[in-house]
Amino acid sequence: MPDKSYEAIVIGGGPGGYVAAIRLAQLGIKTLCVEKEEMGGICLNWGCIPSKALIAATSLVQKIQSASDMGITVSELSVDVAKMQVWKDGIVKKLTSGISSLVKGNGADIVIGDATLTGPREVQVVTATGETVTYEATKAIVIATGTQVIRIPGFEPDGEKIITAREAVSLQAAPKSMCIIGGGVIGLELGMVYMKLGTKITVVELTSNLLPGVDTDMVKVVQKHLKKGGADVRLDTKAVSVDKSGAGVRVTVERAGKQEVIEAETLLVCVGFKPNTVGLGLDAVGVALDQRGHVTVDQQLRTNVDGIYAIGDVTGGPYLAHKASAEAEICAEVIAGHNRATDWRSIPAAIFTEPEIATAGMSEAQAIAAGRNIKVGKFPFAASGRAMAVRETDGFIKSIIDADTNQVIGVGIVGPEASDLISEAALAIEMDAFAEDVALTIHPHPTLGEGMMESFKHAIGEAIHVMNKK
Numbered sequence: 001m002p003d004k005s006y007e008a009i010v011i012g013g014g015p016g017g018y019v020a021a022i023r024l025a026q027l028g029i030k031t032l033c034v035e036k037e038e039m040g041g042i043c044l045n046w047g048c049i050p051s052k053a054l055i056a057a058t059s060l061v062q063k064i065q066s067a068s069d070m071g072i073t074v075s076e077l078s079v080d081v082a083k084m085q086v087w088k089d090g091i092v093k094k095l096t097s098g099i100s101s102l103v104k105g106n107g108a109d110i111v112i113g114d115a116t117l118t119g120p121r122e123v124q125v126v127t128a129t130g131e132t133v134t135y136e137a138t139k140a141i142v143i144a145t146g147t148q149v150i151r152i153p154g155f156e157p158d159g160e161k162i163i164t165a166r167e168a169v170s171l172q173a174a175p176k177s178m179c180i181i182g183g184g185v186i187g188l189e190l191g192m193v194y195m196k197l198g199t200k201i202t203v204v205e206l207t208s209n210l211l212p213g214v215d216t217d218m219v220k221v222v223q224k225h226l227k228k229g230g231a232d233v234r235l236d237t238k239a240v241s242v243d244k245s246g247a248g249v250r251v252t253v254e255r256a257g258k259q260e261v262i263e264a265e266t267l268l269v270c271v272g273f274k275p276n277t278v279g280l281g282l283d284a285v286g287v288a289l290d291q292r293g294h295v296t297v298d299q300q301l302r303t304n305v306d307g308i309y310a311i312g313d314v315t316g317g318p319y320l321a322h323k324a325s326a327e328a329e330i331c332a333e334v335i336a337g338h339n340r341a342t343d344w345r346s347i348p349a350a351i352f353t354e355p356e357i358a359t360a361g362m363s364e365a366q367a368i369a370a371g372r373n374i375k376v377g378k379f380p381f382a383a384s385g386r387a388m389a390v391r392e393t394d395g396f397i398k399s400i401i402d403a404d405t406n407q408v409i410g411v412g413i414v415g416p417e418a419s420d421l422i423s424e425a426a427l428a429i430e431m432d433a434f435a436e437d438v439a440l441t442i443h444p445h446p447t448l449g450e451g452m453m454e455s456f457k458h459a460i461g462e463a464i465h466v467m468n469k470k
Helices: 017-026 041-045 048-065 081-105 185-196 216-228 321-335 364-369 385-389 418-430 435-439 450-459
Strands: 004-011 031-035 109-119 122-127 132-143 147-149 177-181 200-204 232-234 238-243 249-255 258-264 266-269 273-275 308-310 349-351 356-361 374-380 396-402 408-415
Touching: 004 017, 004 109, 017 031, 017 081, 017 321, 041 048, 041 081, 048 081, 048 185, 081 109, 109 132, 132 321, 177 185, 177 249, 177 258, 185 200, 185 216, 185 266, 185 349, 200 258, 216 232, 216 356, 216 396, 216 408, 249 266, 308 321, 349 418, 356 418, 364 374, 364 396, 364 408, 374 450, 396 435, 396 450, 408 418, 408 435, 408 450, 418 435, 418 450, 435 450
Parallel strands: 004 031, 004 132, 031 109, 132 308, 177 200, 177 266, 200 232
Antiparallel strands: 109 122, 122 132, 147 273, 238 249, 249 258, 349 356, 356 408, 374 396, 396 408
């Protein structure tokens, strides 16, 4: 017999889980949220928030270092990384405690512990104090357990010389050198943080491009900044082994059949994530998984087992906090009997490299591969007065539209504030807008957002501040 009963139990307290718990409680459903470690999940505690705080801080360092170009001279600049970490931790603590307050304030309960499904309506939780409690879910169970880092055999992290992103956001000093296995989003974001603090970074990427899957035109702009910062980028290169018997690490890599040793103080392993489905008891209740271990769901986030739902990264990519949160609200409303489903046209994404990259909809390459007849508009930040004023002129805004109808298909941005600018593009795609809708919308001057307008004007041959294609 269960010890306690709820209508809904959410397993996981990340951007999917805590949002689901809040929305379920708002809809009058008695809800319990079970989190294994810290409310907020990876995103708030060790991912999105702490990394973006460090990115902001180190970008400020970089701006101060080059302020003399504007007639501003700063002498004896010093960076206290340990104090920077205290500042970052304060942001994390404020947000995570705020989330707990919101969950409880909306009427849901929180338990910190390790949850396992012991039936289609039953969850067993081993709490932080070692107590085992069985909970009944009369309406629904929501799986929101997210992902964990992939570990490469032979490169297991020790938290000191070999680290993952989790440790990288909490280093108390910038290492003199860092080898990074994986040239994806996390590897480049964190690598560039320490590069700005003076760390010599070497990026080892197995594929032929950094940020695999991202528009290569945009990646080239980021790669230019890596080179400018002194980074050593090794593409088409495989990490073979690591020796950590000395003061630092010696990483053996292989390219085109030839091996080489890279010496560094620290090795950061960032080769991706895998779903947290092992040990949940999903097999015991018959929840179906795909070949990579993700929970399979329909458009209403239902699994194949009645009453069991899944949301967020555990259901597959793209691994994005805002996707998880959007699915959480839909899932909660489906459980409450509302007619909702995942029916979005575009999920925007942002990469906080230097400069930032952001996308919405299809890329140029994806549109061509899909057989779409397209027109492409492009506006460089080098032609933007605002970008010049803030000294961030690298990059561009690229718009992709249907050549026959001028309907907006996608937008890619590389440059200043790309992560904020992309929301306009996401709205345009979601509402089935046409190039003219954006081009005819008056944008304030002087702003970076004008570039969006000009990009779409360029796509239809009406740009004013950049030459149109003949």
